[in-house]
Amino acid sequence: MNQTEPIPNSSEREAQALRDLENSWQTPRGMIGWLSCTTHQAIGMRYIVTAFIFLLAGGIEALLIRLQLALPNNTLLGPDRYNEIFTTHGTTMMFLFAVPMMEGMAVYLVPLMLGTRNVAFPRLNAFGYWIYLAGAIFLYWGVFTNTAPDAGWFSYPPLSGPAYSPGKRVDFWAQMITFTEVSAMCVASELIATIFKMRAPGMSLNRIPLYCWSMLVQSFMVIFAMPAVMIASSYLLSDRTVGTHFVNPAEGGDPLLYQHVFWLFGHPEVYIIFIPALGFVSSIVTANSRREIFGYPGMVLSIVATGFIAFGLWVHHMFATGLPQIGEAYFTAASMMIAVTSGVQIFCWIATLWTGRLRMTAALHFVFGFIAIFVLGGLTGVILASVSLDVQVHDTFFVVAHFHYVLIGGALFPLFGAFYHWFPKITGRLMNEAVGKLNFWILFIGFNLTFFPMHILGLKGMTRRIYTYGSEMGWELGNILATIGAFIIAAGGVVFLINIFLSRNRGEIAGDNPWDADSFEWAAASPPKSYNFEYLPVATSRYPLWVAASERTFVTGLRNDRREVLVTTLMDAEPHHRLVLPRSSLWPLLTALAVTIGFIGSVFNAWYITYGSILTGLAFVGWFWPRLPVETKP
Amino acid sequence: MITQNMINVEHLEPSDISSQSPLWWGQVCIVAIEATMFSILMAAYFYVRLSVDVWPPAGDQFPHTLLPSIALLPLILSAFGSYWASQAAKKNDRTGMLLGMGLNIILATVFFVMRIIEWHSLNFNWQTDAQGSYVWAFLGLHSFDYVADLAFTIVLFFIVLSGRYAEKQRLGVHVDSVVWYFIVAIWIPIYVVIYWGPQIVETQ
Amino acid sequence: MTKRNGEKGAGLKGAVFCAYAFVLFDACAGHQQSAVDPAGPQSGKIAVLWWFFFGLLTTIFLIVMVFTLLTLTRRGHRSGQEPLNASHLPPGADEKELTRIVAAATIATVLILFVLLIASVSTGKSISELGDKKNGMVIEVTGNQWWWHVRYWNDDPSQMLVTANEIHIPTGRPVMIRGMSQDVIHSFWVPNLHGKRDLIPSRVTTEWIEADQPGIYRGQCAEYCGLQHAHMALWVIAEPQAKFDSWMKHQLRPASPPGGPTGERGKQIFLNSACIYCHSIRGTAAGGQTGPDLTHFGSRRSIAAGTLPNTIGNLGGWITDPQGIKPGTHMATIPVSSEDLQPLLEYIEGLK
Numbered sequence A: 001m002n003q004t005e006p007i008p009n010s011s012e013r014e015a016q017a018l019r020d021l022e023n024s025w026q027t028p029r030g031m032i033g034w035l036s037c038t039t040h041q042a043i044g045m046r047y048i049v050t051a052f053i054f055l056l057a058g059g060i061e062a063l064l065i066r067l068q069l070a071l072p073n074n075t076l077l078g079p080d081r082y083n084e085i086f087t088t089h090g091t092t093m094m095f096l097f098a099v100p101m102m103e104g105m106a107v108y109l110v111p112l113m114l115g116t117r118n119v120a121f122p123r124l125n126a127f128g129y130w131i132y133l134a135g136a137i138f139l140y141w142g143v144f145t146n147t148a149p150d151a152g153w154f155s156y157p158p159l160s161g162p163a164y165s166p167g168k169r170v171d172f173w174a175q176m177i178t179f180t181e182v183s184a185m186c187v188a189s190e191l192i193a194t195i196f197k198m199r200a201p202g203m204s205l206n207r208i209p210l211y212c213w214s215m216l217v218q219s220f221m222v223i224f225a226m227p228a229v230m231i232a233s234s235y236l237l238s239d240r241t242v243g244t245h246f247v248n249p250a251e252g253g254d255p256l257l258y259q260h261v262f263w264l265f266g267h268p269e270v271y272i273i274f275i276p277a278l279g280f281v282s283s284i285v286t287a288n289s290r291r292e293i294f295g296y297p298g299m300v301l302s303i304v305a306t307g308f309i310a311f312g313l314w315v316h317h318m319f320a321t322g323l324p325q326i327g328e329a330y331f332t333a334a335s336m337m338i339a340v341t342s343g344v345q346i347f348c349w350i351a352t353l354w355t356g357r358l359r360m361t362a363a364l365h366f367v368f369g370f371i372a373i374f375v376l377g378g379l380t381g382v383i384l385a386s387v388s389l390d391v392q393v394h395d396t397f398f399v400v401a402h403f404h405y406v407l408i409g410g411a412l413f414p415l416f417g418a419f420y421h422w423f424p425k426i427t428g429r430l431m432n433e434a435v436g437k438l439n440f441w442i443l444f445i446g447f448n449l450t451f452f453p454m455h456i457l458g459l460k461g462m463t464r465r466i467y468t469y470g471s472e473m474g475w476e477l478g479n480i481l482a483t484i485g486a487f488i489i490a491a492g493g494v495v496f497l498i499n500i501f502l503s504r505n506r507g508e509i510a511g512d513n514p515w516d517a518d519s520f521e522w523a524a525a526s527p528p529k530s531y532n533f534e535y536l537p538v539a540t541s542r543y544p545l546w547v548a549a550s551e552r553t554f555v556t557g558l559r560n561d562r563r564e565v566l567v568t569t570l571m572d573a574e575p576h577h578r579l580v581l582p583r584s585s586l587w588p589l590l591t592a593l594a595v596t597i598g599f600i601g602s603v604f605n606a607w608y609i610t611y612g613s614i615l616t617g618l619a620f621v622g623w624f625w626p627r628l629p630v631e632t633k634p
Numbered sequence B: 001m002i003t004q005n006m007i008n009v010e011h012l013e014p015s016d017i018s019s020q021s022p023l024w025w026g027q028v029c030i031v032a033i034e035a036t037m038f039s040i041l042m043a044a045y046f047y048v049r050l051s052v053d054v055w056p057p058a059g060d061q062f063p064h065t066l067l068p069s070i071a072l073l074p075l076i077l078s079a080f081g082s083y084w085a086s087q088a089a090k091k092n093d094r095t096g097m098l099l100g101m102g103l104n105i106i107l108a109t110v111f112f113v114m115r116i117i118e119w120h121s122l123n124f125n126w127q128t129d130a131q132g133s134y135v136w137a138f139l140g141l142h143s144f145d146y147v148a149d150l151a152f153t154i155v156l157f158f159i160v161l162s163g164r165y166a167e168k169q170r171l172g173v174h175v176d177s178v179v180w181y182f183i184v185a186i187w188i189p190i191y192v193v194i195y196w197g198p199q200i201v202e203t204q
Numbered sequence C: 001m002t003k004r005n006g007e008k009g010a011g012l013k014g015a016v017f018c019a020y021a022f023v024l025f026d027a028c029a030g031h032q033q034s035a036v037d038p039a040g041p042q043s044g045k046i047a048v049l050w051w052f053f054f055g056l057l058t059t060i061f062l063i064v065m066v067f068t069l070l071t072l073t074r075r076g077h078r079s080g081q082e083p084l085n086a087s088h089l090p091p092g093a094d095e096k097e098l099t100r101i102v103a104a105a106t107i108a109t110v111l112i113l114f115v116l117l118i119a120s121v122s123t124g125k126s127i128s129e130l131g132d133k134k135n136g137m138v139i140e141v142t143g144n145q146w147w148w149h150v151r152y153w154n155d156d157p158s159q160m161l162v163t164a165n166e167i168h169i170p171t172g173r174p175v176m177i178r179g180m181s182q183d184v185i186h187s188f189w190v191p192n193l194h195g196k197r198d199l200i201p202s203r204v205t206t207e208w209i210e211a212d213q214p215g216i217y218r219g220q221c222a223e224y225c226g227l228q229h230a231h232m233a234l235w236v237i238a239e240p241q242a243k244f245d246s247w248m249k250h251q252l253r254p255a256s257p258p259g260g261p262t263g264e265r266g267k268q269i270f271l272n273s274a275c276i277y278c279h280s281i282r283g284t285a286a287g288g289q290t291g292p293d294l295t296h297f298g299s300r301r302s303i304a305a306g307t308l309p310n311t312i313g314n315l316g317g318w319i320t321d322p323q324g325i326k327p328g329t330h331m332a333t334i335p336v337s338s339e340d341l342q343p344l345l346e347y348i349e350g351l352k
């Protein structure tokens, strides 16, 4: 408990202050309390747990895909089931697992790392979670009532249009997108406001932890990318339900336009998943090589540059549509450029590891796994960026291999590393390191066994999204290996779950800072109190916890009897004013319900847009209605 | 040692009505989202327009330009009402807020009535063809935002009128004006696109 | 092999890499459908580019891996040691050197990417120039859920051949595929000849292919197009010009009359059933357009876009239960009595 040392006052006042803090930040008990909770730790955990459940769901779908493809002419799944399953798998993994998981981690970690007590808009945060949950339930309601979408995770029209996909399947998909994008935009705006305005005093731009930088960039990408998918999914929905002609070629619409708009989102989307993972890696590497990260400015510049460049490459998903050559050359060049920014980061991490004093924790194992897998996946990305090569491997298992390498290697491995790294913070107990390393090796071997053969399958002409193939094609070996590998990955998943459950109850007590790490979250208790810090910390260095204890500085003067936090200036993080955050509230949930009624209803009857808007409007009024008596005292 | 290591922030204001407020940034994010959305839609409009020879498609009349052009006047003026209210909010001037918001609400309503009249006179709807889909989407989306923010302003107006408000609500007035400026500003390019767009790109 | 200069060197390079990667890739072994087993100038150039990328990027991968693993073994930096001094920073000299190395690596990355970019763009350019030859021919390929409508373009409309699911081309002659679609987006891909090109409704896309050697190349629809996307294959059969010409001449003729009385009976059964609403057989009253043209069906390699080899038994299975063989196909199940089936099959198989 470092931070309590320098407090001048008597222990009596001290205790009173703590009680006040406890009172004003605690969530009311009971069901209502649970539903109205707005603290970032709780909401973050809800995101993480829900998203993890969808990882399992998506994983089970993946196993079904692999079982079907294990043997030629397999009849385990028919074409309709297979198409539903791969669509649900891709959709679940991208929209219900990866993005929300990254957001949940950020909702949990960012306020702690910045040294504040909650995100800037706690109720919006809760609202975002409920909307995400509603969207996820909506999609799986479809899955369990035999209306699972079946047009692929990017649902190209005309196949996904009213003429070729009758029924409600694609509507479930498109509306689920609306839900998750609303949720993502809520988190993005609150993270931007939090990172800009609620950093610890002294945490000027050049002292922000790299993880927070990556979340800042990711949030901006969400802000600018999600509107595109909003438009793409609305094109589909309105063409399907109210008969517009946005993507209907017969009436002047254009199916290629949908592809442009979708990938204008879709490409940034993959970096939205990937960039937070870079932040995890930086944190883990810093803590476990026990030295300052090498090349902080270069890292920040690369992350920011990645964010910008990512908006200029979408066409590389459309090379086979036959674009003018000059355009192709541009998009090849732009796609390759992003290898430089990734390369710089890889080099900086290697440099840090090179000169550090490594501590081979399980988390660091995952970082090494990340480097191996991601670099390979990134290099196949460079192959795909070349138009001439892409027209051969596009829409084959080569691409499937590429994106699982970058998604699993680039995002999932760091995520697992992050679980091992921050589990002690979240639960107060360490995870078992030996099991963790075993977990790593199982996943690493299983992963490569599953996805490496897919490169070869792709070159041998195996197109993606086929529910079966003939035995004369020569694809058996690769496929059977991939299926075995997938089950090894699943075994790794089981080991992970066991480790979680055992460590949660019986793990070694961690203490505040088991890794002797550098950033503020490790100054809070493990698990953190609902107010995070008794006295908000001040950043006196880029690595504030590596500063000698006697030189650490804290903030006093915030009121403890209400949810007060400190707002600082954008660039230099100088204290600017105090801010009272709202308490627990049911309105986020009620508003989310109103929105859900509108969204879901409109799939079946367009008038629900109006009903939903009116209900939502009313709920917002309730949300913003001044609480009486109005508190005007400073 | 002890006092050295503490920063006391007791003297700081317990709230702030300016761009220093996190809420202001949140509102800027929402504006950025909407602006991106409309920009993409406008780009899409031209993409579709340029991929065919005849525009608007046979049968669609050119939208009128007179009424929508006149309507710009009350719209732009309403932004001044909004500005007035937000300045008054910073100074905690209740009358100023009420007058500013009142002006905003009245002018905004005038504009909206004019829009409805013009909208009504279109001889195509969203189901007619792609041009119809776009024009209706622009009008629909913008009207949605418009009505939502107008309703929000009206609610704020009554809260302020009731007198039971604090910094939070004043900040609300300030931030509401940010959104209103955006809604006014974004209409101008949309107006150009849907009323002048067909004429401009048509003559090749 | 003779007229493509540069190809020899490429073949050599390819062979070296093949040998090297054989165990790993098993890709040069002449499978039916392979992107690294080129049979034409387009795919040849792509394969050269592929092996170039493959070699360079593999090297980069290995270098990065070596350095990553070396971080584990660095002397005096081994795991389990005390952290660096209180500042958590190694000595300044180390940092300087690291900065130099990382900067050099970054510059190297940029340079390598330039090389890759130039290689890629120039390959693309030279591929696009391949089609510009005098003796080119045009074939129109229209994607349908889930079969290929094929039309050989000719200035003389009577010489325009319509067929399905199988494309014959003369060797050594560039062929332009004009791609279109009836319904959703499909993608025309014959990996041994060239990369893929999407077939998009309301648009025309083009691609030049050419085969060096006579041979049979499998192709497959590469864009997900619904239920039976898996069963939307096609064959490209490359043969010498003379052979091609005689094939063409034969195909342009209307269907040959059935050989015997059973065939004649089969013809009547066909013409009196619903088949004619969807299928055409030139020279008969059958003129349906929604299914593949059957005029010379008997000469084709497979049934229903590569789903089954074309044998009389398979055909019987297909006609009696198309939905069982290709669930979701747009061919209706037309009840054919068991005594009618054999004549019908004989007739259709006889349409050589």
Ligand code: HEA
Pocket: A270, A271, A273, A274, A316, A317, A335, A336, A338, A339, A342, A343, A344, A346, A374, A375, A376, A377, A378, A379, A380, A381, A382, A383, A384, A385, A386, A390, A393, A394, A395, A399, A402, A403, A406, A407, A410, A411, C060, C064, C108, C109, C110, C112, C113
């Ligand atoms: C986490 C997600 C993620 C990431 C990080 C990436 C990273 C990259 N991707 Fe990938 N990609 C996807 C997820 C991702 N991708 C997905 C999901 C799809 C398919 C969607 C679908 O169709 O369903 C896809 C598809 C896809 C395509 C379209 C393929 C097709 O459909 O035909 C292309 C084409 O250019 C591409 C390129 C790239 C490139 C150039 C990178 C680069 O960012 C990689 C950069 C990294 C490195 C290069 C390695 C590190 C660098 C060095 C060690 C330096 C030295 C290197 C050199 C000198 C080269 N990707």
Ligand code: HEA
Pocket: A055, A056, A058, A059, A060, A062, A063, A065, A066, A086, A087, A089, A090, A091, A093, A094, A098, A152, A153, A154, A400, A404, A407, A408, A412, A450, A464, A465, A466, A482, A486, A489, A490, A491, A492, A493, A494
């Ligand atoms: C983050 C994203 C992500 C992740 C993690 C994965 C993970 C996996 N994916 Fe997925 N995949 C996609 C994103 C992802 N995928 C996308 C976007 C597509 C494209 C879809 C489209 O074309 O539309 C795709 C497509 C795709 C295909 C191609 C289908 C086709 O084109 O025909 C295949 C085929 O093998 C595949 C396999 C796998 C496998 C084996 C895993 C494995 O790694 C999964 C391993 C995880 C588990 C197995 C979970 C652990 C399970 C347990 C521990 C069981 C215990 C259960 C309980 C206790 C309840 N995926």
Ligand code: CUA
Pocket: C143, C144, C146, C185, C186, C187, C221, C222, C223, C224, C225, C226, C228, C229, C230, C232
């Ligand atoms: Cu046609 Cu896939």
Ligand SMILES: [Cu+2]
Pocket: A266, A267, A270, A313, A314, A316, A317
């Ligand atoms: Cu991309």
